[in-house]
Amino acid sequence: MGKRVRCPRCFGKGYLDDRDLKRLRIGRSHAGEKCDFCDGEGKVDRDFDPGDVRPNNTIEDRQKKGGICFITSAYAEYLNKSDDCKELMTLRRYRDTYVLNLDNGGNIIKEYYRIAPLILNSLYESTEKDKIFKQVIIPNLEKCLNLIENNDMEKAFNTYSELVLTLKSLTKIN
Structure with missing residues (x-):
């Protein structure tokens, strides 16, 4: 298992394995472990609070x-x-x-x-x-x-x- 990093698809609301992040960068679909928040879809709930990701x-x-x-x-x-x-x-x-x-x-x-x-x-x-x-x-x-x-x-x-x-x-x- 690689390092845990914030998911770029949902702007860091969830996390994924950095090896999966590398797959995303070269245009491959989300193989292996998916983001624990957006499931690799990049969709963010309406009640998404940016303060949860980055301090205000x-x-x-x-x-x-x-x-x-x-x-x-x-x-x-x-x-x-x-x-x-x-x-x-x-x-x-x-x-x-x-x-x-x-x-x-x-x-x-x-x-x-x-x-x-x-x-x-x-x-x-x-x-x-x-x-x-x-x-x-x-x-x-x-x-x-x-x-x-x-x-x-x-x-x-x-x-x-x-x-x-x-x-x-x-x-x-x-």
Whole structure:
């Protein structure tokens, strides 16, 4: 038996064996042990409480722990959405359940926390800020959200990664 990890299909409400998680990543159906919550279907009950999966911390708490989604938080702020809006909560659960469980997930997130604040500082100083939000950030994050909703976690990861690389290039961050 492998290590127990949070299920990416139901955003970490249940757990499964990491060997089954690897099968999910390469597009195989859920063989072997299934998630103890969603049974591998990824369906979440209406009474699902995201607080059961991720503590409802303040922005300051998440910053101290290195757990804030910089680009997605900027997206929500730009669209006048709250810090606990559906989109942010979905992307945070995705990060905490799928990305963190990737083989190199911890390092990917660490690098993101290194460059994302630099990208945003540069973006907010740019005269192209509105254009970049409207033509790059918003469409790509909405695409990610749709992919996550359709359980296409790998494509969501690739889309978000491409977004970060595009923003790095546009803001000339190394």
